[in-house]
Amino acid sequence: MRITDDQRTALQNLIELTPNGRALRHEHDNPKRGAELQDLVRTHKELGEERTRASEGVDRLRSAIGETNALIEAQRTQIEKKTAELNDGTGLTSRDLVNLQNEIAGHEDRVSELEESQLEEMERLETAEAELSGVDDRIAEVTTAGKEVQTAVKDRKAELRDLISANEVSAGGAKSSLPQQLVSAFEANVAQGGPGAALLTGPNCQACGQEIGAAVWKAMLGGDLNETYECEECEAVLLRRS
Ligand SMILES: [Zn+2]
Numbered sequence: 001m002r003i004t005d006d007q008r009t010a011l012q013n014l015i016e017l018t019p020n021g022r023a024l025r026h027e028h029d030n031p032k033r034g035a036e037l038q039d040l041v042r043t044h045k046e047l048g049e050e051r052t053r054a055s056e057g058v059d060r061l062r063s064a065i066g067e068t069n070a071l072i073e074a075q076r077t078q079i080e081k082k083t084a085e086l087n088d089g090t091g092l093t094s095r096d097l098v099n100l101q102n103e104i105a106g107h108e109d110r111v112s113e114l115e116e117s118q119l120e121e122m123e124r125l126e127t128a129e130a131e132l133s134g135v136d137d138r139i140a141e142v143t144t145a146g147k148e149v150q151t152a153v154k155d156r157k158a159e160l161r162d163l164i165s166a167n168e169v170s171a172g173g174a175k176s177s178l179p180q181q182l183v184s185a186f187e188a189n190v191a192q193g194g195p196g197a198a199l200l201t202g203p204n205c206q207a208c209g210q211e212i213g214a215a216v217w218k219a220m221l222g223g224d225l226n227e228t229y230e231c232e233e234c235e236a237v238l239l240r241r242s
Contacts, residue, residue, distance in 0.1 A: 001182055001228045008226050010174040011197055011239060014186065017174065018196050021167040028160040031153045040146040047139045054132040061125040068118040072111055079107045182228060182237055189236040197237035200229075209235035 003011065030035045031037075036153040085092075175183050186196040189207065198206035208231035212220070220229065220240060229238040 001179060002224060003179070003182070003226050003228055005226065007178055008239065010177045012199070012229070014138045014171060014174040015075075015195065015197050015199060017167055017171045018190060019194045021164060021171060022165060024160055028157055028164065031156060033149050033153050034086070037146065037153055040142055040149060042052075044139065044142045044146060045137060047142060047204050051132070051135045051139060054128065054135050057128045058125065058132050061121055061128055064127065065118060068114055068121065072118070074108045075114065077110045079104055079111070082107070109145045138221045185230055185235055186237050189234060192234070194234055194236050196240065200238050201241055205231040205233060205236060205238060207231060207238075208234035210234065
């Protein structure tokens with residue numbers, strides 16, 4: 001099909017606009033920082049699980065310390081009670097007094113043991129709390145990074161939507177100046193994933209690579225520069241390079 005110089009310009013624009021629009025849509029659907037964002041989301045989730053474990057560890061140690069406290073209190077109550085009995089001394093034999101003293105000493109030993117184990121629990125609690133606070137810091141970092149990447153992805157998508165719209169407007173303008181038959185062939189090739197149209201740089205279809213027969217190629221070279229062809233293989237619109 002013979003086209004005018006203006007139509008040739010429009011078709012050449014379309015040849016440039018089509019892969020550009022396809023690349024823009026691909027990037028919109030597959031954001032460049034998408035994998036990074038996925039990684040951050042996964043890390044955030046893992047840290048959340050780590051935080052639950054760390055927090056449970058802190059809770060366990062706190063309640064263990066509380067239980068040890070209760071045991072120490074119970075021993076002290078016994079010590080007070082027996083010390084009062086000892087000081088009162090009413091009706092007690094010297095053997096009772098010795099027994100009471102031994103019992104009090106036994107409770108005091110137990111208090112010392114409990115206080116020692118409580119000290120160890122407190123040290124472990126300190127470590128567990130530091131660990132929990134470390135996890136919280138990392139969660140805060142990942143959250144900040146995640147928000148930053150999410151915003152960047154969102155902004156780039158908005159930018160891409162604008163570029164895609166502009167590309168579509170330009171392509172629409174180019175198509176409106178071309179013959180309908182040519183536009184239909186172009187669109188059919190694009191729908192199959194092809195470029196729609198291509199400039200010929202030699203005896204091969206630049207859309208699918210199909211070789212153009214020597215006789216046909218010779219006829220093309222002898223024809224008008226604004227003559228368009230259709231690839232026999234992929235049906236792309238072909239135009240000789242000017
Ligand atoms: Zn072809």
